[in-house]
Amino acid sequence: MKAARTPPSADRPPQRPEHRPEPGxxxxxxxxxxxxxxxxxxxxxxxxxxxxxxxxxxxxxxxxxxxxxxxxxxAKEDIVLTDEHGPSLAAELRARPADEPWFESLRYVLRKAAGSGTAEDPEVTRLRTRLMVEVPAVRSRMTQSMAATGRLLGQVVAERTGRAADGFEVRVLTMSLVGGLLEASLYWAEHHHEDDLGTLVDRALDVVGHGLAPGDPQAAGPSPVPS
Structure with a gap:
């Protein structure tokens, strides 16, 4: 089973999350x-x-x-990092169609998150990733924050695959995802934000899915889904 670069189910409406009351x-x-x-x-x-x-x-x-x-x-570094997205990512992943291959769901949600971040406030997103490159304390705190996000995603991956959330394979996969997403952000900033962040996230997911492909790294085919 393979995960397409553009999920074939992306045109299907996702399951609607439960209604949440307006904040007081x-x-x-x-x-x-x-x-x-x-x-x-x-x-x-x-x-x-x-x-x-x-x-x-x-x-x-x-x-x-x-x-x-x-x-x-x-801490000061907490101010420049967004730490609210982990729960929303997990909720979006749970809301994807139940019959959609889980790695396609993962690709859809993570790529959407990358696009939303750059679209909502691109200047702030660029500043944040630049600080990740330039300030070790910011990069360290981001690593911790993304690790927490990885654990939340791991719970959903476990639900979708019938595995234990603290199982070795799920932990390895989710931390590989976290590392790939972190490197995508760092690479983006190091190269003066010239690339498309969503495309870099896509490439990171390809590497997590099947490792390094021979030849042109941008000509790699779609990822096989980890079992």
Missing amino acids: LRERKKARTRTAIRAATYRLIREQGYDATTVEQIAALAEVSPSTVLRYFP
Whole structure:
């Protein structure tokens, strides 16, 4: 069984996730505060660089206290990294059609996530990946965050394949995915964001699926699905 580069079931509507209630006033206020802190951080980093930007400066620009900044983001590198996407990725993967080959579902969801990130705020996405290359602490924190995302994805992969979520094969596969996605982001930034990130994610999935193909790396065929 093989995973197509463009899933044949992509034109089928995904299963609709369960309705979620609208967030209350408290949750909306928290979301606004997080957004204000992040916006202030991005602005300061653009103006003076990552190392010169302090929590106190971020708090002043966001009009909150330094303790509020640290309550929302325990470390400065947490501010520039998005950490909310793991649960949504897992939910989207669960919402794919039940008869769709699971590796196709995985490709669809991860490629969609890459496209959404670059489309929603391309400048911020480029800044974040550039910091991953330039700042070891940011890269280390991103690795930890993506590992957590990998564990969430592993639970869904286990459900779809009938394996244990903590089984050796599932852990190896999901951490291979995490490593591939991280390298796709780093490669993208190192090459001045000239490539299409979605295409790099696709190529990373091909490597995870069947390893290195001989000849032109961009001429590799579709990936066989890991069993």
